Amino acid sequence: MVAYSATALKAELNERGWRMTPQRETILKTFQNLAGGNHLSAEELCELLKEAGEGISLSTIYRNLKLMSRMGILRELELAEGQKRYEINQPAPHHHHHLICVRCNKTIEFKNDSVLKAGAKTAEKSGYHLLDCQLLIHAVCPACQRSVLPI
Numbered sequence: 001m002v003a004y005s006a007t008a009l010k011a012e013l014n015e016r017g018w019r020m021t022p023q024r025e026t027i028l029k030t031f032q033n034l035a036g037g038n039h040l041s042a043e044e045l046c047e048l049l050k051e052a053g054e055g056i057s058l059s060t061i062y063r064n065l066k067l068m069s070r071m072g073i074l075r076e077l078e079l080a081e082g083q084k085r086y087e088i089n090q091p092a093p094h095h096h097h098h099l100i101c102v103r104c105n106k107t108i109e110f111k112n113d114s115v116l117k118a119g120a121k122t123a124e125k126s127g128y129h130l131l132d133c134q135l136l137i138h139a140v141c142p143a144c145q146r147s148v149l150p151i
Contacts, residue, residue, distance in 0.1 A: 006025050009028055009073065012071060023056050026049065026056065027045070027064050027068070034087070038087070039086065039087045039107070042061050065086050074089055079100050079107050079136075095116050096109045098110075099137045100137065101139060101144055103141070
């Protein structure tokens with residue numbers, strides 16, 4: 001996994017026959033400047049960009065989030081059922097995983113190098129190039145366990 005700069009993204013896009021657009025660069029910079037532990041949905045990203053004076057349509061955001069996820073630049077996460085969120089794909093030692101409460105959607109990030117090593121080893125053994133390796137654990141947090149609602 002590589003930490004992407006605008007130059008690296010441009011080179012990879014050119015290699016694939018695409019070009020670096022101002023919208024792609026803006027989306028990349030937004031995720032690079034996002035505080036750690038934050039995950040954005042396409043709608044949240046759109047709103048954030050509007051507040052910053054960027055006129056990028058929601059459909060353009062969706063297309064570019066999907067593209068950047070397929071390239072391994074962003075991680076596509078389904079932290080809450082049916083809602084995709086995105087974050088920058090960090091190389092080791094910043095690589096992390098997620099523990100998610102299925103009731104309140106509280107999310108905790110944690111590191112576990114053995115998960116990443118197992119993913120890298122499996123990919124290499126099969127001749128694959130690892131883009132991302134993530135573990136999502138769905139559980140019920142202590143506060144929700146104490147509530148009266150059944151699981």
